[in-house]
Structure formats: C-alpha cells, structure tokens
Amino acid sequence: MNLLRGKIHEVSRSLLPVMALVMLITFTLVKVDPDVVWRFLLGGFLLLIGLAVFLLGVDLAMAPIGDRMAQELATSRSALKMAFFSFLLGFLVTVAEPDLLILSQQVQTASGGTVSAMVMVYVVSAGVGLLIALGTFRLLGGRVSYPLFMALAYGVILLLSFLVSEEFLAVGFDSSGATTGALTTPFVLALTVSLSRIKGGRNAEEDSFGMVGVMSVGPIIAVMLLSILSGQERIQGTPETFVPASGILSPILHELPGVFRESFIALLPLTALFFLMNAVKFKVPGREAARIAKGLVYTLLGLVLFLTGVYSGFMDMGQVIGRSIAERFNWLLPVVGFLLGMIVVLVEPAVHVLGQQIEEATGGRVPLRLIRVTLSLGVALAIAGSMLRIMIPWVKLWYFLLPGFLASVILSFRSDPVFVGIAYDAGGVASGPVTATFVLAFAQGAAAMTPTANVLVDGFGVIAMVAMAPVVSIMTLGMFFRRREQALPRLEETRAAPSAESLPGRIEFLDCVVAVVKRGLSERAVEIAREAGAGGATILHGRGSGGHDMKLFHVEVQKEKEIIFMLTDTRQSETVADRLYRELDLGGEGSGTVFMMPSGAYGVGMPVSIGTREDTAEEEADPLHGKSTAEELLPKPPGGD
C-alpha cells in the first residue's frame, strides 16, 4: 500500500456517502437536468483525486514547512522578532487567499465603493497576523489559559457588535470563514503542533490545537473596526440570478484556468518565504528540500483538481436541490439539510488534516471517530437550523449565534483542555470550500424559492452557523471526557535526592533501559536517570493500555505515554531502574513500568557488541573497533556539559 492509495481510500470513505445521498435525492425527490447530474459525478471524481493528492502534498510540504517556521519562531531571542515573524506568517497566508479577495470585491460593489477591496484584504490579513502573533505569545508564554484567551476575544467581538450593523456582522463572520481556507488551515495546524512540540512539557497536548480558532477571530474584529472607522453601515446588493451551466465538460474546462491561477497565487507567498528562508537560514538537506518542492507541486495540483470539481460539479447541484425541495417539499428542508450537513463536512480538506493532527499530536489518545461524529452532528444541526431560519421569518441569526457562543465560552472552562482547542479549531475547519460552495448554494437555492426569505441575509448566516455549532458540540463531548478521566486515580509526584556516581573502569556491556511513563513526566524521568548515571535518552510519544481502561460511548480511550530509551552501563542499569521506579512511583496500576534489554552500541566513534560476548571478540578485528571504548557513548555526567 503506498501513501497515495491510502489517501484515496481515506477520501473515498468520506466522499461516497455524499455521492450516494445526493444521487438518492435526485432519483426520488427532485428532477435534475442530466447534464448537472453527470457533471456532479465527474466533479466528485475530480474531488476524490484532487483531495487525495492535496492531502499528500500537505503531508510532504505543509507539515515540514510549518515545522521549520515554528522552530524559527520558538527560538527567537527577542520579543520583537517573535512578534514580527508571527505577524508576517499570519499576514502572508491570508493575503493571497482567493476567497477573501472575492468577498472583498463583493463588499466593495455592495458598499458603493466606500470600502475598497484591497483595503479590506489588507485589514483582514493584518487582523489574522495580529491574532496569530497574540496566539503564539500565549502558547509559548503559557500565562493565559486558552479558554480565557478565547473568552476575551469573543468579549471584544460582542462589544464591537453593538456598534456595527447586522450586515457587517455577517460580512465579518463570512470573512472569517473565507480566511480559514483550504491552504491556510493545514499550514496553521502544522505550525501549532510544531510550536507545542518544541515547547513540550505537560500541556503539550492541549497546546497542539486552537490556533485556527484564534486566527478566525481576527477577520471578524478587523471587519467590524473597518465598518466603524469608515462609517459604512449599509450593504445592499442584488443577488445574481441563478442559471445552471449547460454541457458536461465545457463548464469544467471553463473553471480550470481561473482555479489554477487562484491556487497558484494563494500558494505563492508561503512558498517564496520558505525558499528565501531556506537559502538564508534553514539550509534543509537537498533531499528533503526536493521532497518539500514535490509536496508543493502536489498541493497545487490537488487543490486545482479539488476546487474545479467542487465549483463546476457541486455548486449547481446544490442550487438545484435547494430550489426544488423548497418548491415542492418545503417541510423536508431541515431534514435534508441535517443529512447533508452530517456527511458533507467530512469531505472538507481541513477536516482530514485536523483528524491526522489529532492522531499524531495525541498519539491516538483522543478518539478520532468520536470527534468526527460529534463534528458532523454539530454541522448537521447548524444547517437544519439555517433551514428553519429561511422557512420561518421571525427566527433571526443571533437567536442561534449568541447562545451558541455563550455556551462555548462557558463550556470551554469545564471541558477537557485538549477538546477546547480542537473545538475552536473545528469551527474554522468546518467552514471550508465544500461548505462555502455546496452547502451555501443549497441554502441560497432554498432561500430563492421561499417568498419570505432574503437570499443575501439568509445566505450569509449559514457559514457563521457552521462555524459555531461544532465548537459547542465538541466541547460538550470534552466535558463528558473530562468527567470520565477525573474518575480515574492520579499519580502523585515525589521529590528526588541527587546522587550521581560513576563507576571506574571500562564499560563492557550496555543495557537499553526502557521506561514507559505518563506524558509530561519524561523530562523528570530523564533527569532522574541522568543523576543515577544513565547517558543520553531518546523519547517517543505513544499511547498505552494496561491497568485502567476507560470507555466513552463504547470507544476505548487510552492513556498517553512517553517511552524513554536510555543506554546505560550494565553495572548501573539496575540503579537507574531502581531510581526511576521509586521516584516516579512506577509500581502502581497504570502508572508506568521500567525494563531492560541487553544491547551493544555504537555512539560517537564506538565499537559494538551485538548483544553477545562472542561478538565482542569478532569486533576486535573490525576496523571501527579499538579507536575508543564504550564510555564515549555515554555523555559526560551533568555538570560536565
């Protein structure tokens, strides 16, 4: 199985339900022009291949680029450099986002030219830059808790919202959806995971998420400030009249060049910044640089295919379904909206990326399946709610938004910290290109055929709803999760008395001492082991079971672990194990373990005995042997550094 095949498999599992449901609707409920159906099927195929290639590109390029940038960011020696660099990253990834430009042009036209499109693009990008910078300082500084930070950010939004018109509030939420696009989100996710990995420590897991949530606040605040400063309040516009494109291939070919240009421009700033910094600073080895370059090509190709498929195949289909159902089976709208929301969100590129990040950053501890189901449920309810809003005139957008955001702020203090970050991220992640085209088109179609609805106002709200609902639903899950975890016994830390002793003479044999401890304790463990005479240590993140198993809705939840490999002199391994055992209280159920494996080692100019006495004799003839003894493998005891 190669990577691409794996990706295609992964994507098709989320895409097939969407195709099946839509086909079912077209055969039973509504009559659709065959051209639109064929184009939908072809679009689905493009989407499948495109998304798989795109995700591959994200793995190969976006993740390593995010990693290098995070390294650069975290190792800043001055606050000014850190602030400037993080602002620059946020600004650059947003300024080229095609969706943002389109939205800005719409606002320019609708406001009669008072708000210039370019000004709006720059203001929104600066908003994202500022929030990314604040988020970075929060993450690395660790003084302000994440829920508090987000509560403050939402407080600012709430205050400003009293000063602006409802239209601009909607535009603000929309621009927030536009900036968390297909390209920005994976990059920011990768950046955050790396930042938190570099920071390490006890909160590493929860710090790995949340930056997309932070970032999505930026545009809302920026647009509201723009409205207040420019004095612009009203937005009028006439919605474009809907004419489904005819033909099967020609609309697809028609979309292609524009999509290619858009995607290319969107990818440009980050690529340029990376290769510039690579030439000056990173100096990535040639092979890896080539891999990243290949990855960028995949990202571009995948994005082009994906977006072409969505634009040409899915948009018209969404409109047609929305119109026909509103016309003929009005009462069915919330049901169909619910079903569509349930499955469509899983096709979003960023949802796949977030899922992978959750798996990597928590070592599989947070059950991905539960997160996916909860996310779907949230979006499904959001779209069903939007349909109700379209059908019933007196139901307003803020009836949903205000209680929703209040609930998320309250829940964020009572939910498991990792879920809080994931939840805020999920809001930005769910409002991606598929929702923005297919679901929005469905809602607009429905609104167009409902006499009491306003296409412009009701259409805008959908994205805001989709961005809010998963935040609430995932935090609710996190609350259950936390309750379950609190019921489990906790480990108490003990203090250590330093006593390093080094043994005289030549080291003959080495043991590989392996300690399995709870996440966050590895630093402490290495300290103890070094005091007891162990050498260097290599740490892996894993998840483990043994002792207490925890179940949540029949899905098994495992504990996060860190595994530490240490090479020690055979004569000292017992002492190292003993200290670790006693001081980390490893004996108890589920608290960890320590064991030893025989080993031979090569270090910095080292002979090896492959675990056997006989081999040692063989090694004497080895050209590498005899230069030094095993002692050189072991770093000098602490204090010698």
Next chain:
Amino acid sequence: MTGGSCIFTVVDRGKANSLLHRAQQMGVRRGTIFLGEGTMSSRLLDLLGISETRKEVLLMAVPEGVSDALYGMLMDEFHMHKRNRGIAFSVPYRQYDPENKAPSVFSRQTDAPHVCLITVLERGLGTECMGKARAAGARGGTILHAHGAGVPRDFYFPLVVEPQKDMVMIVAPRESAPAIRDAIYTGMRLERKGSGILFALPVLRTLGLYEGKASEKAVMG
C-alpha cells in the same frame, strides 16, 4: 526479577489496537503503541516522493510461556507470515522488580539469529539513513519520530527545546548486520560527535520479515 521477551510488532495504522486487545486476552498485561513510518523500497514511489507508508509500532512485554501462543495468534489471525501484513520480533528483557533483585549481569543471548539495529539521528535524516542501510543489504525499516531530552536555552521564552530526532529501526539477520551497521556508521558520518547514535538489540525470533526477494534474485542471477 521477571523476564521474557519484549515483542515489537509493526503493523498498518489502526491495526495495533485490535492486536493489543487480543494480546491482553492472552495474558499480556501492558502494551504501548507509537506511530511510525515504514519504508519498503520502490524506486517509482521514491521518485514521486511517496515512498513511506504509515505504520503503528506496538511494544509489549510478554511473559515467558505466552510468547508461543502470541506468535501463533499473529499468524492465524493477522496472517503475519504473509507478505505486507506487518512484522513481529522478540527482544529479551527483564522487568525491574524492587522486591526481587537479581544479580545485575544479564544472561547474554549468544544464539540470537537476528539483530535489531536502532539508529537515532536528527529529524529528517531517517530516509537517508534507510537508503544507506538498504544499499548494504537491509530490506526494510521503520522510522519513528522521537525527540531527545531538552536543553534550556536563552530564548525570549525560556523554552526547553527538545531536539527532534528520527529513530530508525532495522531488523536484519545477524550475518548481514555488521555490514549494515558499518554502512550507516560511515554513510551517516556517526563518528562526528553529536551526529547520532547506533545501538543493537539481540532478536530471538521474527515473523513476517520480507527477505525472500534478495535471495531469489541471487539464485536467478
């Protein structure tokens, strides 16, 4: 002092959980899973930049006596003796037990038929290391993303930067191990201080190792 074999299994992502479950039913007390990347070789995939496959590594401490049954289960239920179904191998271990301290000399295994070579290098060099090892006769390997113990530095935020590492795990027959070891040692220039370390664990038993191709070629050629 209890002992037995520490069984490493490398399987496709998502399979390790069910494997651990079965093992626990058979009397294995604990297991730890971490994520890794397999690196079976294919020139075309390598050219396209997609030569890695996502794997999970499951590490279990298996008491003496359960080992045979466990290997049986891996064959019957996970078909590990077939190609591309994952691999398993055993390294002797002894559990630390404060109640029962044995003499500190490990009973050295003199008859280990295989060796597990573990190289710890800077992040990003794992693939290159695998390339050198393959040139010297290694068939496949697993790359794990690890990090070293941190060193506090004078950054704006006093972070303990954890050096990111690649940990390459290669299981090879004992006869070919020295050649692979030397190839990695010289190829990755491990004689330079701080460039990486390499150590070996004796492997008593393996399952699913794909070694056939090299010998077949030799016969045909």
